[in-house]
Amino acid sequence: MPWLWLIISSLAVILLLYSELDSLTRSLQIFIGLVCIWLVFALLTRLLMALIKWALNRKLIKHWKTQLALQNIFRKGNQSNLFITTLSMASMILASISILDHSIQQQLISTYPDDAPNFFLLDVQTDQQQQLNKIMDADLTYYPVIRARIDSVNGIKSDVLKSTLGKYDNITRMFNLSYSDKLLSTEELIASTDSKQLFSATNQGFVAVSILNSFAEFLQVDLGDKIIFNVQGIKIDAEITSIRKRLKRGPSPFFYFIFPPSVMRDAPQIRFATAQIADDKRVELQTKVAQTFPGITTLDGASIAKKLKEFVDQLKQLVQIFTTLSLFAGLMIFATSLVSTSQDRLRESFYYRMMGMLSTDLLKLSIIEFLFLGLFAFNLGVFVASIISWLITTYWFSLSFIFPWLLYAISISVLTLLLLIISFIYNHHVKSTNIIDYLRKV
Numbered sequence: 001m002p003w004l005w006l007i008i009s010s011l012a013v014i015l016l017l018y019s020e021l022d023s024l025t026r027s028l029q030i031f032i033g034l035v036c037i038w039l040v041f042a043l044l045t046r047l048l049m050a051l052i053k054w055a056l057n058r059k060l061i062k063h064w065k066t067q068l069a070l071q072n073i074f075r076k077g078n079q080s081n082l083f084i085t086t087l088s089m090a091s092m093i094l095a096s097i098s099i100l101d102h103s104i105q106q107q108l109i110s111t112y113p114d115d116a117p118n119f120f121l122l123d124v125q126t127d128q129q130q131q132l133n134k135i136m137d138a139d140l141t142y143y144p145v146i147r148a149r150i151d152s153v154n155g156i157k158s159d160v161l162k163s164t165l166g167k168y169d170n171i172t173r174m175f176n177l178s179y180s181d182k183l184l185s186t187e188e189l190i191a192s193t194d195s196k197q198l199f200s201a202t203n204q205g206f207v208a209v210s211i212l213n214s215f216a217e218f219l220q221v222d223l224g225d226k227i228i229f230n231v232q233g234i235k236i237d238a239e240i241t242s243i244r245k246r247l248k249r250g251p252s253p254f255f256y257f258i259f260p261p262s263v264m265r266d267a268p269q270i271r272f273a274t275a276q277i278a279d280d281k282r283v284e285l286q287t288k289v290a291q292t293f294p295g296i297t298t299l300d301g302a303s304i305a306k307k308l309k310e311f312v313d314q315l316k317q318l319v320q321i322f323t324t325l326s327l328f329a330g331l332m333i334f335a336t337s338l339v340s341t342s343q344d345r346l347r348e349s350f351y352y353r354m355m356g357m358l359s360t361d362l363l364k365l366s367i368i369e370f371l372f373l374g375l376f377a378f379n380l381g382v383f384v385a386s387i388i389s390w391l392i393t394t395y396w397f398s399l400s401f402i403f404p405w406l407l408y409a410i411s412i413s414v415l416t417l418l419l420l421i422i423s424f425i426y427n428h429h430v431k432s433t434n435i436i437d438y439l440r441k442v
Contacts, residue, residue, distance in 0.1 A: 037089060044380065045085045049073075065361065069368035084377040091381025092388075099389035102404040103397075119277040120253075120299040121289065123270050128293055132273070135288050140273040143253055146177040146264055151228040151235060153219055161219075168218040177229070178255040179264040183244065187254065191243040193223050199260050200241040207263045209238035213245045215256040229257075231267055359427070366423040374419045378412065 010031070017027035053074060061067045073080045124132065124142065133140055150158045150171055158171045165171060183189060183198060190213060194200030199208035206226065216222065221240060229236045238259070246254055253274060277285060286298045349362055390401040 037092070038085070041089045041092070041380075041384075042081070042085045044384075045081050045088065048376075048380070049081060049084075065364055066368055069365045070372065072365070072369050073373065080373060083373060084380070087374070087377035088381035088384075091378045092385045093381075095382045095385035096388050098407060099385060099402075099404060100392060102407070103389070103393045103399055103402045106402050119275045119282060119285070121273040121275075122297040122299070123295055124273055124293075125270060125295075128296070129271070129273075132289070132293070132296075135292060136275060136277070136285060140275045142271045142273045143255075144178055144264070144269045144271050146179075146231060146267045146269045147174055148177050148229045148231040148236075149174055151230045153221060153227050154225055165218060165220075169215065171219070175257065176255060177231075177257045177259060177264065179259045179261045181261055184254065186247050187244045188247060189242055190245045191223055193241045198242050198258070202239040202241060206237045206239040208241040208260055210242040210244055210258045211240050212254065212256045213243050216240070216243055227257075236263070363423065363427040366427050367420065370419045370423050370426075371416065374415055375412070378415055382408065 013034070014027055014031050017030055018024060021027050021030075052070060055061055056067065056070060061070065121132070121140075129140075129142060152158060153161055153171075162171050181198070189196055189198065192198070192200065198210050202208050209227065211219075211221070219227075221227070223240055223243065225240050227238050227240065229238060238257075244258075253272070289296055289298050352362060353359075386403065393399045393401045
């Protein structure tokens with residue numbers, strides 16, 4: 001009774017999730033997500049297999065051994081669709097976690113600079129700096145913040161541009177501007193209108209402004225373009241004189257727009273500060289700051305990075321269980337397919353041998369078929385995992401997407417070796433079968 005087996009399996013999966021998460025709601029959410037992922041991969045597999053069958057029917061594959069090997073995939077009783085769906089889904093889940101872990105390790109944990117700030121204070125008033133320095137007993141670096149809105153870009157109002165720009169950011173929101181006469185240590189200048197200077201001469205009536213390259217791409221602006229800001233009711237006409245780029249060195253402050261100090265020094269502003277604090281002092285200092293200045297928000301950058309890593313580690317432990325089960329299920333499906341089609345495969349191999357095909361040709365047929373099934377499923381899973389991981393790292397964690405090429409090469413090498421071993425074992429089984437005895441039976 002398939003429906004009864006389906007119910008029992010579903011309940012077992014939900015109980016397994018509940019034992020790890022201690023939340024029925026989250027367990028059901030993940031279970032529904034797994035079902036949706038399965039349906040997506042099943043549909044993708046059917047579409048791609050239909051495409052391969054179409055290519056075979058149209059004789060688009062000219063190499064005769066490859067053609068024979070791919071025809072074997074559609075043999076009656078060969079569970080190719082189920083095998084590819086299972087293995088690709090397991091590969092996708094495992095690859096997604098591996099890629100996320102690799103990106104976080106590379107950008108937040110292992111490459112966190114020794115001299116980088118790990119403690120951040122937001123909404124600091126100018127008259128609080130002196131007392132705050134005494135409390136922290138450390139060298140704080142302060143960054144001025146001026147709140148403003150973008151009125152227009154090259155004469156086009158921001159509310160009009162909102163409907164034409166992408167989803168990278170909201171142009172009509174409140175922005176944090178700053179001022180400085182030099183680049184931040186975590187940035188580099190990539191374009192300038194005058195000898196690689198941060199600020200250069202502008203047209204009459206405009207002030208210079210430096211823009212971050214990612215936001216310049218979003219606004220579709222370049223050097224010399226005009227942006228009008230609304231700073232608490234006061235319009236400031238700015239001209240872009242330089243474009244900056246962030247260096248990926250872990251968590252660090254940055255601003256989309258930086259003005260010359262002479263332009264924004266007297267504007268209403270707050271500040272945020274950064275410092276490097278020892279691990280054993282950060283919690284105590286957070287408490288002191290909260291008691292003395294309730295309006296100041298403190299962020300422990302190192303703790304955030306570690307919690308992010310702990311989250312991924314916890315997710316990895318949960319996923320490893322399902323990945324192991326899925327990989328085992330995929331191998332069992334593959335083995336079942338070989339057993340269920342063994343008689344047909346033996347019959348065909350005998351026909352091929354009687355027609356003069358060499359044992360090496362039979363081995364090549366098996367290798368092509370098994371490698372195609374395994375590598376096709378694996379790379380399909382990795383491809384989908386790369387898209388998912390890119391979206392998560394870019395839009396959720398605001399990090400760069402870094403693909404673990406070494407891990408990918410090792411994984412695909414191990415899988416290829418395993419499939420080659422299976423091909424040699426299966427070919428040896430075919431060769432060892434007595435053709436005369438088999439013909440007597442049939």
